[in-house]
Amino acid sequence: MEEPRPEEADAALAGLADQRVRQLRLEASALGQWDTSLLVFLVQLVKAARARQLSVDLDLPQGLKRLLHLAFAVPAQDGAARKKANTSFLYRLGDSAITLPPRVADFLNFCGDVTLALWRLFLGRAKMRPQDFVAAMHECGVQALPIISLTSLLFGLILAFVGAVQLTQFGAQIYVAGLVGIGMLRVMGAIMVGVVMSGRVGAAYAALIGTMQVNEEVDALSTLGIPPVDFLVLPRVLALTFMVPLLTLYADLMGVLGGYLVGVMMLGLNPMEYFNATTQMVPFKHVLIGLVYGTVFGVIIAVAGCYQGMRCGRSAQAVGQATTTAVVHSIVGIIVATAVITVICNVLGV
Amino acid sequence: MSTDTDAKNTLTTKSAGTDDRELRISVRGLQVGYGSFVLMRDVSFDVRAGDIFFIMGGSGCGKSTLLRVLMGLKSPQAGQVLYGDTDFWGGGEDTRRRVMRHAGVLFQGGALWSSMTLAENVGLPLQQYTDLDEEEIREQASLKLALAGLAGFEDYYPSEISGGMRKRAGLARALALDPRILFLDEPSAGLDPVSSRLLDDLILELRDTLGATFVIVSHELASIFSIASNSVFLDAHTRSVTARGNPAQLVRDPHTEKRARLFLTRGDEREAAESARADAGESPPHKDIA
Structure with missing residues (x-):
């Protein structure tokens, strides 16, 4: 055999059994x-x-x-063997439907914790160290400048190119200035920053706090009476909420610069003419709307990243999963928020 | 073994029931589990001032989980944990925080905050709870590190030192606020025998000098026999406490539950016991499979 x-x-x-x-x-x-x-x-x-x-x-x-x-x-322990998970589609659908409410409740709980921590900060009782806040701002702000410069400049270029193809047919190249200006300032600058920061900072937060969970560092904080939300989450949420709008302004500038380069060097527009067209066609309110987007995105990225980190399991695999989930959730969150704010702006007529 | 007889002498006086040392922790009918799964039930024991109290048990019996309940990191399903007169889980978060203010914790891997130097690690509790200025905090942190045998390592990051040193630094951090109770989760796991013995000596030293009470989760027999003054044995099968008392006495007491005794019997002694049984003509445990 x-x-x-x-x-x-x-x-x-x-076969043998019959033969006794x-x-x-x-x-x-x-x-x-x-x-x-x-x-x-x-x-x-x-x-x-x-x-x-x-x-x-x-x-x-x-x-x-x-x-x-x-x-x-050693005989097999009673009940130690796991039942094979039922993997039929209906079963999984039902399973996720049943577990949805507790998961939503847990997330709302976390948001409540963060809000309470903000309130404590307002009262001056939060156990947040100022140096952590400054370090977080440095990490998510200053250190992100190069990558934001590159992506927004290129995005301005792309926007100008795409617009130019259509607009030159009507001899209306100058409107590239308005297209790039409004597009970048009103929404695209914030989205660019949001997506880059999700990958750069949201993932880092989830991985960092998740690893601290694995090493029991978060427990060590709790046993010392330091609420982990105050100490770990608060500085990061605040830092991103401040820095994403600022980075959005910077991205706006770089995007317009990209459009300018295309306008002047490819379409042969006069530099001064392009500058004037931009200031005339793009009212200031677009900058403010862009800042609103940016602030909301900052909160979404920070909360998604920190939430995944805080709820991370105690294994290397769980950290990886938390990181991926944080990025996916913050990008989806950014897109949904964009849609919601856009509709609201439309209703308000701004 | 002369040390055993010594231990017995001290013990007989203790177990006479006239222990009037102050009650530090008292656990009453504790049930711990996850969801509908009960990890242990009916756990009760007392820890008195100056005790070096061991929570013993095989892997996976819930020792560390029990410790997490005592430290306020996991809520029990039933029962009470009393610190002095304070009902630890009966009160709110503030009650637990007030109790833990006087406790220090050494986690299994040290759990040092990796973004801070050793001095900052030890200094953070001081920064949070005292009015000391930076200079004084730094001095106190250096002193605590020196007590744990890490003088001169103030500005190292946890990733730059060895596992044993990380444990010592964790102990220094646990000592930062001059706690009355210290929780140690597997302090000698992953340490070589010599470092492990040094750590045991350090624990005795700290008990005698600071008057601290220790609650230690461990399955390290060498430590258990050399420093434990009292203990409970958690049995993974019955999911409850099956033996309690001084380990040195438990191992010789014929009434000790058999799994607890097996746990406490050292490898060399076990071999001796088994060969004695073989000589007596008894059969080994699994002779016939079919």
């Missing part, structure tokens, strides 16, 4: 080499024989015999 398979053990005995066999004897004491597959077969064989009340007499090499003893030494 090459490569004996476990199910064969049962089949082999099933009472004893099973296996002679293999001269067996030289064997591996785990034989052991698995023997375990199945012994189990099948026991089920049929056959007595078993195994004549095996010493090592194999002892391994077999070992395999039966």
Whole structure:
């Protein structure tokens, strides 16, 4: 028998049962080499024989015999074996529907904790260290400038190119200035910053706080009476809420610069003309609307990242999952928030 | 073993029921679990001032979870934890915070905050709870680090030192606020025998000098026998406390529950016991599989 398979053990005995066999004897004491597959077969064989009340007499090499003893030494613990998860679509759908309310409640709980921490900060009782706040601002603000410069400048360029293709057909190249200006300032600058910050900072927050959870560093804070939300979440939420709008302003500037480069160098517009067109066609309110978007995005990214970190499980895999989920949630959150704010602006007529 | 007889002498006086040392922690009918799963039930014990109290048990029996309940990190399903007269879980978050203000914790891996130096780690509790200025905090932190044998390592980050040193630094942080109760989660896990013995000596030293009470989760027999003054044994099978008392006495007491005794029997002694049984002609535990 090459490569004996476990199910064969049962089949082999099933044939014997009719013939009123009472004893099973296996002679293999001269067996030289064997591996785990034989052991698995023997375990199945012994189990099948026991089920049929056959007595078993195994004549095996010493090592194999002892391994077999070992395999039966500790009986399987009752209830230790897990039921296989039901993976049918309907089951999973129902399962996620049932677990949704507690998950939403948990998230709202977290938001409540953050709000309470803000209130404590307002009263001057929050256990937040100013240096943590400054460090967080440095991390998510200053250090993000290069990547924000690059992405927004290129995005301004792209916007100008796409617009120019259509507008040159009507000889209306100058409107590229308005297109890029309104597009960047009103919404695209904030979205660019939001998406970049989700990947850069939201993920970092989730991974950092998640790893602290794994190392029991968060527990260490709690046992010292320092609320982890005050100490870890508050400085990060505040820092992002301040820095994302500021970065949005910077991204606006870089985006307009990108449009300017295309307008002047590709479309042959006069530099002064482009500048004037931008100031005329883009009212100041767009900058303010962009700041509103930016502030909301900052809160979303920070809360999504910190929430995933704080609720992270105690394994390396959980940290990875928390990081991915934080990024996905904050980007989805940004897009949903954009839609909501856009509709609100439309209703308000601004 | 002469040390055992010594331990017995001190013990017989203790177990006479006239222990009038101040009650530090008293656990009454505690039930702990996750959701509908009960990890342990009916856990009761007393920890008195100056005790070095061990929570013993095999892997996965819930020792660390029990410690988390005592430290206020996990709420019990039923029962009471009393610190002096304070009902720890009966009150709110503020009650627990007030109690934990006088406790220090050493986590299994040290749990030092990785973004801070050792001095900052030890200094943070001081910064939060005292009016000391930065200079004084730094001095106190240096002193606590020196007590734990880490003088000169103030400006190292946790990632730059070894696991044993991290544990010592964790102990220094636990000592920062001059606690009355210290919780140690597997203090000697991952330490070599010599460092482990030094840590035991340090614990005794701190008990005698600071008058602190220790609650230690461990399955390190060497530590248990050399420093424990009292203990409970958590059994993973019955999910409750099956033995309590001084370990040195428990191991020799024929009435001790058998799994607890097996746990407390050292490897060399176990071999001796087994060979004695074999000589007597008894069969090994699993002779016949089929």
